[in-house]
Amino acid sequence: DVKVTQSSRYLVKRTGEKVFLECVQDMDHENMFWYRQDPGLGLRLIYFSYDVKMKEKGDIPEGYSVSREKKERFSLILESASTNQTSMYLCASSSYRGTNTEAFFGQGTRLTVV
């Protein structure tokens, strides 16, 4: 089974802190994604990566950056956390080998910025 693991289920950080959210997948998938989930807004794409060291901005990249140094790991970085970044963050991975396949999701990290 595909497994996508996010390093923390719950995080509490202070305003202005630099925050790292880590995601690891074990199925050799090329694509990895970071989404933010807020009530009434669904899932919004922050960044995605289709290869090591490759990244593209999603719909809401402001205030975030990403790093993909190894194929299995995709990190989301909040350079200076703010209260409006309090949210659920979901990591996902997928493969583009063959036909389009579904994305597999981690359990999510609920981040609270105080």
Next chain:
Amino acid sequence: AQSVTQLDSQVPVFEEAPVELRCNYSSSVSVYLFWYVQYPNQGLQLLLKYLSGSTLVKGINGFEAEFNKSQTSFHLRKPSVHISDTAEYFCAVSYFGNEKLTFGTGTRLTIIP
């Protein structure tokens, strides 16, 4: 640009009654369509997907969806719901050559005993 609309933010249904969760999409090219379910305090799990072929797609837990190209819809149905179906359901779209999944805002399904 692709987009997904889920008009119903909440749907209450009596146990053992049928349910339909609506999803409409907009895209200028051929699409791939997905339904995901999120149980409380968990990540998203794939229910079913439409890539090509038969427009009626069957998924896990007794759910099915029908792709209707003329109406640009992909509604999710179940003939008889159970308490365990209480969850949030998300419709999503992508297309060939673009790995980005675009999600709707979700529909919270509540089962009334």
